[in-house]
Amino acid sequence: MPKAYVFTRYGGPETEAFVDVDRPSPGPGEVLVAVRAAGVNPVDWKLRQGYRRPGDTAERVFPSVLGNEVAGVVEETGEGVTGFAPGDEVFGTAVAGGYAEYALLAADITAHRPAALSFAAAATLPVAAATAYDGVHQLGLPAGATLLVTGAGGGVGVAAVQIARALGVRVVGVAGEGKKALLESLGVVHVPSGPGWDERVRAAAPDGVDGVYDLVGGEVLHTAAALVKDPAKLITAGAPAEEVEALGGARVLRARSADVLRAVADLVVAGDLDPHITRTFPLERADEALREVESGHAQGKTVIEVAG
Template sequence: MPKAYVFTRYGGPETEALVDVDRPRPGPGQVLVAVRAAGVNPVDWKQRTGYRRPGESGERIFPAVFGNEVAGVVVETGADVTGFAPGDEVFGNTAAGGYAEYALLATGITAAKPAALSFPDAATLPVAAATAYDGVHQLGLPAGATLLVTGAGGGVGVAVVQIARALGLRVVGVASEGKKELLESLGAVHVTSGPGWAERARLAAPDGVDGVFDLVGGEVLHEAAGLPADRAALITAGAPAEEVERLGGARVARARNAEVLRAVADLVVRGELDPHVTRTYPLEQADRALREVEDGHARGKVVIVTGTEI
């Protein structure tokens, strides 16, 4: 039987297990893919604790498979599916988890994988890169403007920096000292996170900050709200909508469509976006992959790989 990495109830790492599961069957508008790579994101472990993404409703069915983004090969299509056929290499957002040998994808948020794009790189795009793309375009800052990014050293942050730089923005990235070299290599001005970071950011951007892309939330978001002249230019993917709206800003408005997936894949192929896959783990070590992200030690993206066709 196929294997999948699941959580059996809400809680901590003790709820996780690698188990045998039935091979999924695609429903209308879905494709079944043999997973070649699955991206690992903070939202994965947060969902294990009971977190729901904006717009999610209904009770989760246990055991629940981890993972929200994969790349793989179509093996079966559901009813009313056009544009995809068995053998196609694709990537997209999962319908019911992706840390598995097989996963279901909804065709509306699935795209063909360019031949020049590896499976591991493709698997990082539907969550982190697409969130970054949506947010940067939501802000709509003109070339030459200054964008401040909190949590700039993580998977989404690294993508934000690169997409913003490709659009001609000046970027100030707030992250730990250990991520200074990475951010500077991407063309960002690094500001060390921790107490006093906002004042350091003001010194790094003496002409002011035109927009803020927050990926941390909490106290960091509240401090960041005081930086842009117009709080409408404050967006977050790290805090609930009601929290940022009280500060005058907004959540990142996710498009969640194939058009955005194709756009970010094109950025990678053109060399304007490097997903920075820094570590890969086999499915049998999914626990180690998730711990690296949950503990905050990941630099760039962590990916789970399955099979041999990578």
Template sequence: MPKAYVFTRYGGPETEALVEVDRPVPGPGQVLVAVRAAGVNPVDWKQRTGYRRPGESGSYAFPAVFGNEVSGVVEELGEEVRDLAVGDEVFGRPVEGGYSEYALLSVDLIARKPAALSFADAATLPVAAATALDGIVQLGLPSGATVLVTGAGGGVGVAVVQIARARGLRVVGLASEGKKDLVESFGAVHVPAGPGWTERVRAAAPEGVDGVYDLVGADVLTEAATLPADPAKVVTAGAPAEDVEKLGGARVTRFRTSDRLEAVADLVVKGELDPHVTRTFPLDRAGEALRAVEEGHARGKIVIEVAR
């Protein structure tokens, strides 16, 4: 039986386990993918605690498989699948988790993997890179404008910085002192996090901040929202909608489509986006991968690779 990394109930790391599961069977409009890589994201451990993304309701069926982005090879087609074939290399959002040897993907949340894109890099795109692109598009800032990115050294943050720079924006990146070199390597002006950071941003951007892409939430979001002249130019992927809406901004609106996946893959192929995979772990060490993200130690993206 195939293996998967799961959580058996809501709670902390003590609920996690590597277990054997039934091989999934694709339904209409779905494909079964032999997973080659799975991206690790903060939302993964948050879901273990009972967190719900906007629009979600109900509870998970336990054991629930971790993971929200995968790449792999199509193994089996469900009914009504016309545009994919067994053997196609693809990436996308799994229906029920991706830290596993096999995963189901829906045809409206899947894209073909370009030959120039590795499985590891492709597995970072459906959540982190697509979220980054969605937020930058939503801000709609003109070339030459200045955007502040909070949490600029994380998996989504480095993608936001790069996509913003590719669109001609000046980027100020708020991150820990230990991530200074990382943030600056992608063309942002680094501002160290910690008390007094807003004054440091004002000094780094004396002509003002035109927009904010927040990936931290809480007090950082509240302080960041005071910087742009137009509070509508504040978006967050790090806080609930109600937190940012009371400040005049909005949560990032996600476009979970195959077209969006193809767009971010094209950015990588053109050299405008480096997924910046910094560490990989085998499936039987998925817990270690998750801890690195949950404890805030990740620099860039962490990926679980599934041996074949």
């Protein structure tokens, strides 16, 4: 039977397990893929802990397969699916988990993998890079403007700073000292996180910042709100909508479309976006991959690779 890495109830790492599962069958609007790579994201462990995405009212069925972004080869297509056929190499958003040998993808959030894009790189795009793309374009800053990114050293942050830089935007990135070299290699003005980081931002951007892309939330979001010239140019993927709206800003509006996936893939192929995969793990070490991200110390992207 196919293998998958799941969580059996809400909680910590102790709820995770490797299990044998039935091979899924695609429903209407779905494609079944043999997984070749799965991206690992903070949202994976947050969902395990009981986090619900905005608007999510469905009750979770356990065991629940971990993971949200997948690249693989189409095995079957569900009713009403057009544009995909068995053998197609694709990437997209998992319907019910991606740390597995097989996964279901929503066809309308799935795109064909360009030949120049590896499965591992493609698997980093549906959540992290697409979230970064949506947020940067939501802000709509002109070339020459200054963007502040908090939590700039993680998967979404690394993608966001590159997408902004490709648009001619100056980027100031807040992250730990261990991520300084990475961010500076991307043309970012690195500001160390920790007490007094806002004063360091003011020194790095004496004319103020034109936009804030927050990936941390909490106190960091509130501090960042005092740095942006126009509160409407404050967005977050790290805090609830009501929290950022009280500050005059907004949540990142996710397009969740194949068009965005194609756009970020094109950026990678063009050399404007490097997913910065720093660690890869086989499926049988999915627990280690998730610990790498859950620790908060991962630089760039962590990927689980599944043997073909």
